[in-house]
Amino acid sequence: MNITVIGGGNIGTQFAVHSSDKGHSVKMFTSNPSRFSKHLFIVDNCNNKTRIKICDNTVLENFPLYCPKCKQEIIISVKQFNTTVITEPDA
Secondary structure, eight states: OEEEEEOOSHHHHHHHHHHHHTTOEEEEEOSOGGGGOEEEEEEOTTSOEEEEEEOTTOEEEEEEEEETTTTEEEEEEEETTEEEEEOOOOO
């Protein structure tokens, strides 16, 4: 499905990322496109590159990142382009 998001604020960006993770083609229109110039690639459990766009000032904590290929979710934290994969101990 082709999705167009108008507005690159918090909700528009989250919707775009979620839709893209589900395999949809997403185009975003924003008044400040330079904020969305960086791509973050996460290589997940199945060696699939999951891609999200982040800004210089993006901070994600305990962000669930879904892989449409293996249908699994990993939890990441991002600050200043430094990415940490959160591993939770088994109960």
